Amino acid sequence: MSISAETSAHHPTPLQLRWQRSGVGVFLHFGLNTFAGVEWSDGTLPAASFDPRLLDARHWVAAAKTAGAGYVVLTAKHHDGFCLWPTSTTDYSVASSPWRDGTGDVVRELADACTEAGMGLGIYLSPWDRHEPRYSDPAAYDDFYCAQLTELCTQYGDLVEVWFDGAGSAGRSYDWERIVEIVRTHQPEAVIFNMGDPDIRWIGNEDGLAADPVEYVVDVTRNDVHTDEELGFGDRYLPPECDVSLRHGWFWHPDDAPKSLEHLLAIHYRSVGLGANLLLNVPPNRDGLIDDADLARLREYADERQRRFGAPLPAALTPLAPGRWRADFGADVRIDHLELVEELENGQRVAAHRVVASGVEVCAGRTVGAGRLHAFPARTLRTVEIETTGPDPVLSSVRGFRTGTESIPVPPPVEEYRAADGDMILM
Numbered sequence: 387m388s389i390s391a392e393t394s395a396h397h398p399t400p401l402q403l404r405w406q407r408s409g410v411g412v413f414l415h416f417g418l419n420t421f422a423g424v425e426w427s428d429g430t431l432p433a434a435s436f437d438p439r440l441l442d443a444r445h446w447v448a449a450a451k452t453a454g455a456g457y458v459v460l461t462a463k464h465h466d467g468f469c470l471w472p473t474s475t476t477d478y479s480v481a482s483s484p485w486r487d488g489t490g491d492v493v494r495e496l497a498d499a500c501t502e503a504g505m506g507l508g509i510y511l512s513p514w515d516r517h518e519p520r521y522s523d524p525a526a527y528d529d530f531y532c533a534q535l536t537e538l539c540t541q542y543g544d545l546v547e548v549w550f551d552g553a554g555s556a557g558r559s560y561d562w563e564r565i566v567e568i569v570r571t572h573q574p575e576a577v578i579f580n581m582g583d584p585d586i587r588w589i590g591n592e593d594g595l596a597a598d599p600v601e602y603v604v605d606v607t608r609n610d611v612h613t614d615e616e617l618g619f620g621d622r623y624l625p626p627e628c629d630v631s632l633r634h635g636w637f638w639h640p641d642d643a644p645k646s647l648e649h650l651l652a653i654h655y656r657s658v659g660l661g662a663n664l665l666l667n668v669p670p671n672r673d674g675l676i677d678d679a680d681l682a683r684l685r686e687y688a689d690e691r692q693r694r695f696g697a698p699l700p701a702a703l704t705p706l707a708p709g710r711w712r713a714d715f716g717a718d719v720r721i722d723h724l725e726l727v728e729e730l731e732n733g734q735r736v737a738a739h740r741v742v743a744s745g746v747e748v749c750a751g752r753t754v755g756a757g758r759l760h761a762f763p764a765r766t767l768r769t770v771e772i773e774t775t776g777p778d779p780v781l782s783s784v785r786g787f788r789t790g791t792e793s794i795p796v797p798p799p800v801e802e803y804r805a806a807d808g809d810m811i812l813m
């Protein structure tokens with residue numbers, strides 16, 4: 387794309403930029419599925435089966451903090467239609483469950499815990515609803531869905547993200563104009579995920595993996611993992627979020643287990659390390675707590691990131707020519723990682739980049755964006771030169787790291803996992 391062909395739609399809004407800088411979020415899949423050991427229930431599971439006796443939303447938020455997350459996104463309603471707040475729109479909700487004698491409100495408890503901890507709150511409200519009889523009547527369902535969204539957008543304080551999941555909705559139209567208006571009116575600081583009039587897009591898989599180049603200006607986004615449907619929004623700035631579960635399932639299952647640390651790090655490098663955001667799902671268990679094994683893995687993940695990236699060596703950047711810089715560490719440093727960050731206010735510009743030391747290539751890639759991590763055999767150097775291509779690119783920072791690791795971990799092959807009801811999840 388040439389700069390002259392650019393419009394403001396190709397530049398980020400302050401909201402998008404702020405979201406891009408928030409890096410990692412934690413997804414919380416929780417609901418009736420948790421108690422039945424299934425991934426996609428059909429809306430007939432009894433509300434009476436929801437009873438997370440020890441539920442502690444502060445514990446969820448503490449787990450998200452441990453993971454280094456700046457926000458959490460809760461499945462306020464998944465595809466089964468069961469609502470985690472006492473909505474006035476249906477009795478298929480926590481109000482019909484034995485939990486807290488039917489007086490509980492998971493969204494409220496999480497919102498309070500987020501406020502206390504300074505954590506951003508996002509909500510997921512599935513458009514596809516397998517319980518609500520009005521789903522078959524699009525106009526009536528739009529009213530119902532808008533009423534649910536209005537409750538969530540007006541009763542729980544500020545939201546940072548509203549997650550619209552395309553699964554089950556291929557080919558179905560909703561009244562997006564009205565839906566988006568509700569979010570924009572009541573939650574102007576919330577980014578909208580992937581549908582309607584989105585601010586951010588889905589990366590297109592549920593493995594948490596982006597691939598180079600990670601382009602922020604795109605004209606379509608994929609709807610869901612089950613169909614090839616694409617949603618078109620015209621060329622616009624639409625940075626990606628990589629969602630993936632710490633476990634195989636999105637919901638907690640007794641026989642499931644967290645991914646290995648190596649796998650998580652592979653995801654980290656291919657999401658955050660390629661300039662995409664990461665939304666890591668950490669599903670609360672049947673007690674309403676985060677599993678000890680998951681907590682331990684999150685701690686390892688955070689510790690390893692701290693060990694690798696906790697002592698950055700910043701370089702001073704001097705422009706040498708359009709698209710070329712010298713990065714000077716001020717003294718000889720021994721490094722095995724570099725992080726490049728691009729100035730994004732005027733849009734994403736770097737199409738490709740190459741880092742050279744004493745005439746020898748150290749690392750190279752295509753886009754840089756919100757942050758690009760490279761690993762390479764350790765070398766001692768004081769300066770590197772960075773060559774970029776693209777329309778008027780600007781780098782904003784370059785930092786070196788000595789991590790003791792000289793390569794990026796490879797994600798293990800996709801495994802098949804079946805939940806108790808035979809729902810297959812590919813991870």
Ligand code: FUL
Nearest residue numbers: 425551552553610629636
């Ligand atoms: C998918 C859903 O079908 C899964 O159950 C999960 O919620 C995932 C994040 O999105 O489309």
